[in-house]
Amino acid sequence: GNSVTQMEGPVTLSEEAFLTINCTYTATGYPSLFWYVQYPGEGLQLLLKATKADDKGSNKGFEATYRKETTSFHLEKGSVQVSDSAVYFCAPVYGGATNKLIFGTGTLLAVQP
Amino acid sequence: NAGVTQTPKFRVLKTGQSMTLLCAQDMNHEYMYWYRQDPGMGLRLIHYSVGEGTTAKGEVPDGYNVSRLKKQNFLLGLESAAPSQTSVYFCATYRVGQPQHFGDGTRLSIL
Numbered sequence: 001g002n003s004v005t006q007m008e009g010p011v012t013l014s015e016e017a018f019l020t021i022n023c024t025y026t027a028t029g030y031p032s033l034f035w036y037v038q039y040p041g042e043g044l045q046l047l048l049k050a051t052k053a054d055d056k057g058s059n060k061g062f063e064a065t066y067r068k069e070t071t072s073f074h075l076e077k078g079s080v081q082v083s084d085s086a087v088y089f090c091a092p093v094y095g096g097a098t099n100k101l102i103f104g105t106g107t108l109l110a111v112q113p
Numbered sequence: 114n115a116g117v118t119q120t121p122k123f124r125v126l127k128t129g130q131s132m133t134l135l136c137a138q139d140m141n142h143e144y145m146y147w148y149r150q151d152p153g154m155g156l157r158l159i160h161y162s163v164g165e166g167t168t169a170k171g172e173v174p175d176g177y178n179v180s181r182l183k184k185q186n187f188l189l190g191l192e193s194a195a196p197s198q199t200s201v202y203f204c205a206t207y208r209v210g211q212p213q214h215f216g217d218g219t220r221l222s223i224l
Contacts, residue, residue: 099144100158103155
């Protein structure tokens, strides 16, 4: 079935370091791709998205590019802040009009001052 | 997450007890979803609804029932709670052309 594989955490970085969180998905059809972020004690919030090949989603300094040839959607940020500490989920959408998300296991990011 | 409200936020149950989790939305979204979040498992879809009066099974439906009698409410029921149902439960809503919108979660412990 459809699935997504996400980089295991925790990822611990110093402030201003470069961040990459890897995400690959199964290539059934052409899913839309999302990154969600979950801050402590809160629900998931959409961080960014890309709906077709070579699209780049970006928000709050984070970026991810839809790579159809490698079925990947890696999340990057050039300079992380302590406030970026959260759990990040990669989630392709399958299932047509039902918009069923398939979530990765989540990657905990801890940024130290 | 003012648009999606989950109640209660926390609950502790004993094995065999029953309870209902409520998800209420004020965004007039057609689709609603119930997920559970467990360590190392990501979020898994329990049940979902594509409109008032309709429900469908997700990835892990066993032990749960749902109802969508009103468009704005999606109820998740546990008829006989089991320790394996200890989890954080999230409700989400969706409208065509927009991403899913999540509630803040319900933390449920089954003793």
